[in-house]
Amino acid sequence: MTRALIVEQAANPSTDFFILPKLENGDFRCERLLLYDGPPDDGGEIDRVIFVRYITPQWRRWVERNKASLGKVVLFMDDDLLDLKAHSGLPWRYRWKLLQLIWRHQRWLKAFGVELWVSTPWLLEKYQEWQPQLLYPQSPHLSTPAVTTLFYHGSASHYDEIEWLYPVVAEVLERAPELTFEIIGNQKVRKLFANVPRVHVLHSMNWPAYQALLQRPGRTVGLAPLLDSPFNRARSHTKFFDITQAGAVGIYAPGTIYERIVTHGDNGLLVPMDKAAWVEAILQLAGDEVYRARLLQGARNSL
Secondary structure (H helix, E strand, C coil): CEEEEEEECCCCHHHHHHHHHHHHCCCEEEEEEEHHHCCCCCCCCEEEEEEECCCCHHHHHHHHHCHHHEEEEEEEECCCCCCHHHHCCCCHHHHHHHHHHCHHHHHHHHHHCCEEEECCHHHHHHCHHHCCEECCCCCCCCCCCCCEEEEECCCHHHHHHHHHHHHHHHHHHHHCCCEEEEEECCHHHHHHCCCCCCEEEECCCCHHHHHHHHHCCCEEEEEECCCCCCCHHHCCCCHHHHHHHCCCEEEECCCCCHHHCCCECCCEEECCCCHHHHHHHHHHHHCCHHHHHHHHHHHHHCC
């Protein structure tokens, strides 16, 4: 099996739809590297280096330095990135990005003999003097495993709980790639979770819209942490009803609030507010479908 480096700005549909199917058909061992993390210390023997849309001066220098040990070097385009006229009307920030990360490098790309892969017959025809290769997209979803969705639907008054959950969710998602996390929040919440993969931040909504949201299937584990504070001592256990209505099983903070309705191991889990304990409880519950079904039935019987 030969080695291929895929250099991309971030995980993206271009790689999943075009590059990975192309390389998997060729029996390559693929390594995905982030554009701004920079090149590896040394190249080693590499049969393919594919730049997905963009390149930087640092990567150019690395290619030049390691050219003797590299096979093909490839640029993949799924937009017209090399024609400034085609960028007319795009936001200025995006046009500047295209200018810096691809347009200004095209002379070097051609001089170095970089191979061009494109996504459409239109690009194939426009850049025919480069003798590009046309790639056809394939669905990446056919082999995608079923996803389990965790969620926390706290309001703005629960920001302390959101901050408390952040390292818990980050570790869970790192250890379990089949999991995603859904949370309701503002730009502050979006910024907090910006570097955690597979997090979906929903805008706040009114009560009828939220009730409709709960009717949509797919949520399996609901989180209800609660820190001890004067304000929280007056709360009720209504999150139990929301989590159960969503068809999910809840993990709840112990104490007088949720112990009014939750019996541990019967209709949900009561887990001490210890981050490591919550990580393990989430992973156990998310990974045991039979256990979740039993707890969910117990929760529905409690309504």
